[in-house]
Amino acid sequence: MIVEHLSLVDFRNYATAELTLHRGPNVLVGRNGQGKTNLAEAIVFLATLGSHRVSSDAPMVRDGHEAAIVRARLAHGPRKVLIEVQINRQGSNKARINGAPGRTADLPRYAHVVLFAPEDLQIVRGDPSARRRFADQLLIQRTPRMSAVLGDYDRVLRQRTALLKSARARGMKAEALPTLDVWDDKLIALGSEIIDARSRLAADLQPGLAAAYSAIAGEDHDPRLHWAQSIRGGDPEEGDALRPDQDAAAGSTAGSTADLFRTALAAKRSAELERGLTLVGPHRDDLVLRVRDLPVKGYASHGESWSIALALRLASAELLRAESPAGDPVLILDDVFAELDAERRRRLAGITAGYEQVLVTAAVEEDIPEVLHRHVVRVSAGTITDEREVRGGESTFGAQDSTESRQDAPQNEEVRPETPATTAADPADPAEPADPTEPAEPTNPAEKAEDDGQEVTDDRP
Template sequence: MRVEELEVSQFRNIERLNLACPGDLHLFIGANAQGKTNLLESLYVLALGKSHRARSHRELIRWNQPAARLAVRIRRGDRLHRLEVRLSERGKQVVRNGVEQRRLSEYIGTLVVVLFAPEDLDIVKGSPQVRRRFIDTEIGQISPAYVYHLTRYKQLVSQRNSLLKELSGRRQADAALLEVLDEQWIETAVPVWKKRFEFVRSLSERAGRIHRAISRGVEELKVLYAPSVDLDEKSSPETWKQQLRRELPRIREQEIRRGSTLLGPHRDDLRLIVNGFDLFAYGSQGQQRTAALALKLAEIELIHREIGHYPILLLDDVLSELDDHRKTHLLETIRDRVQTFVTATSLEGIGKETLERARIWRVEGGTFTELR
C-alpha cells in the first residue's frame, strides 16, 4: 500500500498543499505548532473518516473558512484508489473512487494507517477507554462488519441507558421494552466480543515476539483481553448469549438504580503483563515504552496478514521519545516494507543512513518546503 499523492485544502492551519509522495520515507521537520501533526492527521482522517484528536469535524476546518477538503490517491497492489473527505458546517462527506459512501463501514479499509505518537504511552498507563479505542480503531480498519456491529452496539447502549433512567420512576410500564432491548443488545455485543478476542489473541502473539527482541530476551509480554463479564474465550457465541441472558436479570435492579448499562464491550479493558507483572501498576517508563512500541509494530504485522498489504505508518514526534536501541529496532523493522511519514522538531538524532533515503520537508506556519 502506498500513498502516491495527497491534497489538503483549508485544513487546520494548512491553506493549500499538494504533496507527491514517491518513496518509502517522508520526513517533516519544524518547530511545534507549525502544522506537522496536521499533515499526519489529514491522512488519519482520510483513512478513518474522523480525527484522532478532535471531538468535532468543525475543529478541522481552517479558521474563518466555510469548508475543508482532503484527497488522496493510493496504490494497493496493481489498483489505484482515490479517497476524499469534505468537511463543512453542514456536515461531513466521505467519497471513495468518486462515489459518496453513506456509512463509514462502507468507506473504512481502503487506506489503512497505524499512528504512533507520544500519547500512545497511554495505551499502557492510561484509562480503559484509551485501550478500547486502540483496539476498535485497528479492528475497524480490517473488518467493516466490526464497524457496523460496534456502531449498532453503541446506539443500543445509549437507548438502553435512557430507558433505565426512565424505569427508576415507572418500572412496570416499560419492563417489556427493556427485555426487547436486552435481546438486541446481546445479539450485537457478542460479535464485538468475538472479534476483539480474536484480535487480541493475534496481537499478543506478535507483540510478545517483538517485545522479546527489543528487550533482548529478558522480558516476556502478554496481552490479555479483560471483559467486564466472566466470558470463557473458548466457549461458543451461543454459550455467551445464554450466559448474558442469565446475567442481565441478576443486575437489573442495580442498573435501574444507576441508570446505566453495567457490563458489555463498552466497559472492557486490556491487560499488559510483563514477566507476570501488570505494566499499568508496576511497569517502569522504559518497560511501558517498549510495550507501546511492540504493540504498534505488532499492529503492522497483523494488518499485513489480514489484508495482504502493509499499512501506512504515521510517526508523530516519537523518534525523540525512543532510545537508540528502540529507535533502531523500529526503523529496521519498517525499512523497505512500510511507507512512513515522520514528524520531528529537528534532524538531530536521526541516523545518516535514514536521512539519505528520506524526502525531507521544512514546515513553518502551515507551509511545506521541500529540502530534498
C-alpha cells in the first residue's frame, strides 16, 4: 500500500495543505516546529484512529475551528481508494470512503501504517498506559472491529467506576448494589475479548521481535514480551504482578479468561468499593518487555532500550505485511534518526528501505542515510515545497507535480468540514485526486458498534 496524496483542512497548524508522495522513500525536511510531524500524524490517524502525541482528538483541530479534515488517496496495487475523516472537536468523527459516508471504524481496513517516533522510547521506559496504547493501536490495524470493542469497554468501565465512586461516597455495601452485577457482566464480556486479542498479538509478535532486535542491535539478547494481567493476580498498573514463570504456571491450571475475570472481580470487590476504582481488567494490564531475562524498564541501557523500541515497530510492520492483502504498510520514521547512533541508523535504514513506501522526517538532512535520501520535500512554517519544483521540475520519480502551501487557496467542497471554516493562515493549493476505483473487499468484517472513532486515552485499556 502507498499514500499517493494527502489533503488537510484545519489540521494542527495547516489551514489547508496538499502533499504528493511517491513509491519508495519520501523525505520531509525542516526545522523543528514547522509542521513535519503534523503531516505524519494525519496519516497515522487514518490507520489507527488515534494520535501518537495526544490522547484525545481535540488538539488536532486548528485553533478557532470546530473540525479538521484528513483525506488520503491510497493505492493498493492497481486499485485506488479515497478515504477521509472529519475530526470533530466535540461529538463523533465522520468518515467517507470513495466519496460515500462510512464508519470511522472502517478506515483502518484501508490504511496500514507503522510509525517510528522519538516517543517510542516511552513504550519501553514509560508507564503501562504507553504499552497498552501501542498494543491497542496495532490491534485496531490488525482487526479493525477491535476499535468498537475498545470503545465499548471504555464506556462500560466509566459507568462501573462511577457507580463504585457513588457507593463509596454513600457508604454502601456490595450487597446493596445489584446493578453492579450487570456492569460486571458487560465488563467481563468486553474485557475478556481484549485480553485474549492482546495475548494472541504478543505471541504473534515474538518471532519478529527477536529477529528485528538482532538485526538492529547486532546481538542476540533474547528479547521477550509478556502480558502481566490483573485477572491473574496483583496489579500490573502499579508494578505488582506475577512473574512470567508464575503466570505461566497459573495459566496452565486456570479456566477461561472470563472465569478468571469474574473470580478476580469478586476477590477485589471490597477493595474496589473502598477506593472507588475498577481494579481488575485490561485497563490495569502491562506489556512486560525483557532482554537478557531482565525487565527492559529499569535495567536496559539507552542503546538496548532503543533497540527494543525499534524492534517492536519492525515486528509490527512484518506482522501487518504478512497478514494484509493490501501489501506493505507505509513506514513513517518521524525524526528517529536524530536519536540513533550511526550504526543503528545504518541498520534501520537498510531494513526499512525495502518497504513499498517510507516517509522520513528530519530537522537535519544529513541525519538521513543515503539509501532513504530521495524525493525531498521541504516544510517551513506550514509551507510545503517539493524540491523538484525548485529544480525546475526535473525528477526521476515520475511526472512533475506541485506539493505546496499557498495562502487563501480555495477549498474543495468534498473535504470542507460541516462547521464553516475561516480563511487559511497557512493554506495550500488543493490538488484534484484521481477518481478511485472500488477497493478490495475488506478481510475483517466489522461488527455493529457506535461510530465514535475515538482512541483509547491513557486511563483506558
